[in-house]
Amino acid sequence: MELTPGRVAVVTGAASGIGLAMARRFAADGLKVVLADVEEGALEDAAAGLRKDGADVHACVVDVADRAQVEALATETYERYGAVHVLCNNAGVGSGAEGRMWEHDPNDWKWAFAVNVWGVFHGVQAFVPRMIAGGEPGHVVNTSSGDGGIAPLPTASVYAVTKAAVVTMTESLYAHLKAEGARVGASVLFPGPHMLRTGLWESHRNRPARYAKQKPRKTPYRSLGQWEAAMKEAGQEVRFTPVEDVADLVAEGIRAGRFWLLPESEHSDRQIRARSQSMLDRADPSYLEHFILD
Numbered sequence: 001m002e003l004t005p006g007r008v009a010v011v012t013g014a015a016s017g018i019g020l021a022m023a024r025r026f027a028a029d030g031l032k033v034v035l036a037d038v039e040e041g042a043l044e045d046a047a048a049g050l051r052k053d054g055a056d057v058h059a060c061v062v063d064v065a066d067r068a069q070v071e072a073l074a075t076e077t078y079e080r081y082g083a084v085h086v087l088c089n090n091a092g093v094g095s096g097a098e099g100r101m102w103e104h105d106p107n108d109w110k111w112a113f114a115v116n117v118w119g120v121f122h123g124v125q126a127f128v129p130r131m132i133a134g135g136e137p138g139h140v141v142n143t144s145s146g147d148g149g150i151a152p153l154p155t156a157s158v159y160a161v162t163k164a165a166v167v168t169m170t171e172s173l174y175a176h177l178k179a180e181g182a183r184v185g186a187s188v189l190f191p192g193p194h195m196l197r198t199g200l201w202e203s204h205r206n207r208p209a210r211y212a213k214q215k216p217r218k219t220p221y222r223s224l225g226q227w228e229a230a231m232k233e234a235g236q237e238v239r240f241t242p243v244e245d246v247a248d249l250v251a252e253g254i255r256a257g258r259f260w261l262l263p264e265s266e267h268s269d270r271q272i273r274a275r276s277q278s279m280l281d282r283a284d285p286s287y288l289e290h291f292i293l294d
């Protein structure tokens with residue numbers, strides 16, 4: 001699908017990181033952009049920054065975990081712009097779960113699923129019927145992660161489970177759109193291939209009271225800066241992918257109608273092969289041993 005100036009993009013989780021980079025990229029291509037995010041102050045700053053650059057943007061405070069709020073976002077967007085061509089279901093959080101799965105706080109699971117899985121489903125349900133009915137070309141991009149989308153990092157297993165769900169949801173969506181003969185395509189995004197300098201490590205800043213932790217954390221949250229410093233001290237170099245590269249991959253992928261928005265990476269390819277081979281061989285998932293860090 002062409003990203004023609006004047007077309008409309010909706011991005012959730014647009015106040016920060018990858019979502020903000022995608023919004024900037026669409027605006028630079030001349031699209032009207034609806035920025036949706038739960039963090040009001042950051043959202044206002046993001047929208048002001050884009051407006052200063054001359055973009056036509058509309059900001060909406062939305063909790064994607066809340067179906068009614070996502071429905072209201074769709075209604076507001078259609079009332080204002082009359083169409084949606086690109087929908088990026090991108091809002092996501094790290095769960096903050098600690099320890100072994102059987103020790104996890106159930107609210108870590110509920111919160112991560114509410115945002116990372118239900119949030120994407122709410123976006124699909126609120127927007128896709130209207131996008132199909134509009135009859136114009138459209139595209140849905142759902143943000144997954146190599147963690148779970150390819151293979152789980154056992155130390156971040158809740159997050160991984162939600163991101164595996166996003167891949168399967170998007171594969172199913174793709175098939176349903178094809179079966180319908182819709183002019184709307186679907187892609188799944190794996191940001192990377194390296195680490196990203198975003199607010200994901202501070203996801204707890206947006207954790208709502210209804211999913212508050214019931215078991216207090218044993219260790220304080222670690223910031224990306226602290227982790228980076230620890231890696232440096234251990235002599236390990238950390239590589240980062242600029243968020244702008246992720247946004248470029250998304251824009252090119254939409255234009256090319258590509259399903260897998262998976263950046264070239266030997267590491268990812270090795271993981272994919274190892275996992276597939278283990279399944280084909282009916283062998284134990286020994287590839288997970290490489291990721292066990294504690």
Ligand SMILES: NC(=O)c1ccc[n+]([C@@H]2O[C@H](COP(=O)([O-])OP(=O)(O)OC[C@H]3O[C@@H](n4cnc5c(N)ncnc54)[C@H](O)[C@@H]3O)[C@@H](O)[C@H]2O)c1
Nearest residue numbers: 013016017018037038039063064091092145196198199200
């Ligand atoms: N940073 C990484 O290394 C990485 C890697 C792979 C995938 N991802 C995924 O990329 C996406 C964007 O994350 P990011 O890294 O830019 O982090 P980020 O924290 O910088 O951005 C996420 C945005 O989502 C918003 N958000 C959180 N809960 C929300 C809710 N309930 N409703 C609406 N908005 C909400 C936050 O306020 C924030 O602005 C997420 O889905 C994340 O899982 C990130």
